[in-house]
Amino acid sequence: MLSTREKYYQMLEKEFQSKEAILTELINLEAIMHLPKGTELYISDIHGEYTAFNHILRTGAGNIKEKISLLFEDRLTSHEIDKLTILVAYPRESLASDSFFEHKDRSWYRKKIRQLLELLSFSSTKYTRSKVRKALPKQFAYIIEELMYTDTNYKDKADYFHQILSHLLELEQGDAFIIALCYSIQRLVVDHLHVVGDIFDRGPDADQIMDHLCKQPSVDVQWGNHDILWMGAYAGSRACLMTLLRIAARYNYLYEVEHAYALNLRPLFMYAEEYYQNNPVFTPKETTCSDHYSIESMDALEKVHQALSILQFKLEGQLIKRHPEFEMEDRLLFDQIDIDQNTITLEGKTYPLQGSCFQTLLEDPYQLSEQEEYVVDMLLTSFQQSSKMQEHMNFLLEKGSMYLVYNQHLLFHGCIPLTEKGEFLPLHVEGVDYSGKSLLTFFEEHIRQGCDAQTSDNPHADWVWYCWSGKISPQFGKSAMTTFERYFIADKKTHREIKNSYYSFRDTKETCQMLLEEFGLYSPCSRIINGHTPVKVKGGESPIKGEGMLFVIDGGLSKAYQKTTGIAGYSLLNNSYGFQLVTHDPFSSVENLLERQSDQTLLKKVIDRELQRILIKDTTVGQSIEEQIENLTGLLHYQKT
Template sequence: MDQNYLNLLKEKYPTPEAVYTELINLEAIQNLPKGTELYVSDVHGASEAFDHILRTGAGNVREKLENHFEDTWTIEEKDWFNLLISYPEYALEHPHFTEIKTAEWYGKTIIDLIEFMRFCAVKYTRSKLRKALPEKYTYIIEELLYTDLNQREKDLYYKNILTKLIALDQAESFIRSLSNVIQRLVIDHLHLVGDIFDRSSGENLVMDQLIHHHSVDIQWGNHDLLWMGARFGSKVNLITLLRIAARYGYLFELEKIYGLNLRPLFLHAEENYQINTAFKPKCSEDSTLLKEESEELLTKAHHALAVIQFKLEEQLIKRRPEFKMSKRLILESIDPETHEVEIEGERWKLTDFPYTQLDLEQPDRLSQKEEHIVSTLLESFQRSEKIKEYVQFLLEKGSMYLVYNNHLLFHGCIPLDDQGQFISVELEGQSVSGKDMLGAYDYYVRKASRALDTSDDFATDLMWYAWAGDRSPLFGRNKMTTFERYYIENSETHSEKRNPYFDLRDNQNVVRDILEAFGLKSSQSRIINGHTPVEVKKGESPVKADGQLIVIDGGMNEAYRNATGIAGYSLLNNSYGFQIVTHQLFKSVSELFRQGKDETTLKHMIDGKLGRTVIRETTIGHTIQKQIDLLLEVVQHIQVDESQE
């Protein structure tokens, strides 16, 4: 052990007794059941649905109510109590509760909440529980939690506290606080397996929740890297995310939230583009309809952004021949006289292409106005304090993959060939595949973050390749056919072939090989994936390879719901094993209270594991064990020092 570090530990624990106390505490923690983990992916700005999942613990609050109160409460009582805990502010103003709010009801409700909190906190030490308590009520909550009501004097003491809370008009505030603590206790740790951004506005609300979450990690998705790359200087990433915002009708929201300067874009679009229905925004069914003039402006801006994006993409493809994407140099294959384009040896008719916006001698060249638009947008995007805060958080809490509690988490795929072998990609002369490929991407993301004033270095360009490259572990398709979908009616050209990984991940041998490549050889290890919506309507299951791989993208965002038929999957992992969670469409809080229940459903999965998992067996437990080993070494040194005195 380093002598300086040893001296610091000896200062903190100057006597063997001090070390023994800490050792006993750590050993006790090691034998507690592991906390419940929640896995969520592909939020895509669906802030209300995401908030609902966190408030309800993805149905875990309701299940714990079922386990704790069992037959002593009716199903209806448990349903309403679940809504009270999940939405205390709304519940306390709802007629179901306002009609019964009396001093007696307040007292009983607080007792029930305290009792249920005690049940939810059974896995936690007192010190960890204390960190979850609101400062203004910590003392009162602890007194109520640890009071022995079998003693008459304590029973009177307990009732006196409740009476005073009610008399001082603190009962509702106290109920809200208890409910918020329970929400926190039912989920010990949150894993967000990629794609916070795009498809709808609301990513800022999701990010704000994540930043204030008590324990979270993130595995970056392709949409996350799109935003991160834009922050790090990638012009094409920025224009792409803005095009997506225009496509889904929330570009104006981004302008307001992040202070983007869209005026040059709007002026250019108004002057140079006509209405093309292919670029009409796809607004949410639940959103307020755009005014006609706003929709027209957004349609034109959408088209202008697409053209700028295609130009920037082709500049990058030429700049990076090592990406081997020359087949996607489409603009230079356009024939303005025949209104055709040649793609991979075949010619196709173009529909309403804006030929006047191309320099026919150099099609990928931005006009002077377009250059000004891009530079203005990039400057305002990088200057945004919110963007800076969000991306810094993604760097601190995020990574390309994570091995946690003997499970492997990554968003997209491990690129494979048809035989299930890892395929490689060359990055600055180094051939990488499998685990090394994901590690290399992680390295380059962090490298790009240190050079915000450059837009065409390799690290920043790779963050676009992660979005659209045929061997990208975050894209997982042979090409991105955005151009074809806008301008070619024949759907044959719209096809994007998935990497073999997505078909082979139902093969147990392939999944086992991937796990072993990441050092995971336990039969209990799992791969947790997002990225591809599970097509429930077609009978697809989120559980692959006999339970060795689980896909949790079930379509939380409305944009995917036609394919999935549900509103997303999430995954719970408690000390007994995994539970797959199916989420139904979240309409509104008022709709939940109209129904009087939450219809989230949990499906138990059999892991084949006997007994409960304790903290000693977890990633955190391994860290604690290292602390224990160090403290044992400290004891030896202290004893040696004492013997020499």
């Protein structure tokens, strides 16, 4: 009887059918191991801001401009470097603009194509020819390879090079060829993308971001609390669904969500129109989406906003009562309302209520009426059966996780809950304590099982909701989510959400070391990459914590945060030499960029520089290649026996 290893070798033989094929692949893999590691880009808290996200990817977070500056520093002026950067980032728009490039004759096309070929070659030095070939567009792959690797120092080769270019231009393929070169450069400038959470909510275009991510050749996602909210709804949590729809109504992009995912919101709008009136407390925030809507549409949205809020609080109350282990009875706020006096009593103090809309509360304030049950069930069915939603959620399940250890660095979105003494804070569940790494694993298992079950009475989905708003959630990390108070109580003291001790202890090197060791990382080069909490640059806060051991890269990409943060977010680059922190200014539009003819939105700061260049053999990818080498070597010995 064959062993498992022998069965594996027989499967491997189908791919490598000769000794020569095995030896060729071994030589190729060994060569790859000694190439410099590719550049990684870390980004977090995108929050539906597709335009800004797309700009960061197109520019490689400033990496394209850096490469152009290094390559052409003695041959191009700073203005020419800016224009070439913009061309690479936005080739279609640049070429279509009459003012950006005024005189595009054959000489201009030849010059630009040669520059772009040189830049493409420079950007591909870390990669094998095979990998570069995969990054090239099919229609021009052969021609680009021929031009890239032709040595024009020899006359015959130079004539061959010029003949290809002349033929391209005669066929009026100059623009198409330049566009192909630019997109190839974009793909090669960043080798791997890490999204450290929060793709969804607050901005209108999360669906476009997800579509873009689904096409990325090399990407991973560490789930953020807002991503988990959507995954919870997909798993069947009605409370999660009402919450994400309420946020969409509050930030004025509910119609966009309806259109993007083909949701049936008609029962919700009909219900809200019947039971709710205009209420200025629930007027959606002013956004660019507001300009597209009529007064009637905004009035309807205001009523829907109220309906979703009350439905959310009812369903959350049911959850809390169903799970005493959540220890969230203090959030059963409907019990504290005096409807006749229009007041609420919290911790012994009575507050007047504003914007009250409690007319649908029954004798049991957390019970849904038959009509509400119908509306919620219809919304859940529509959400779960959306084909685009299924595609996006499956992508998050395939590419995502609660945390990731990659190239000896630890990536997670929120926090690792700690006690006031700086020790791991446990969550007690059925006699078992979960803390540190095991706490994140606990929630990941519930998220995956919940999304697999997809039922509204799914206990796993209840734990996904707790991960969104629970006191000992690694994704929330606060004492309470005071959404109710922010709507209905004017006194801002009641709005306070006390952060977990993690957010103060992460400033210390000792805590960062403790966290890394919890995840099996003992290298002095290891770092923690964190998102979730906007860095208040205006107040002097630094994104670099723990004496350089932890980086917080949520600087406020979301427009909703930019007044507080003063910037439009951070991203992080990690190449074979070390880390670079990138600061982003608000990005308005491509039109403004073309008019200004310079991209000044990026400021890089080298925060970690390795003494010795890191090779692929030293990375997570290298570990995988090492396994392939061991298997192929084993196959050679197996064939000899």
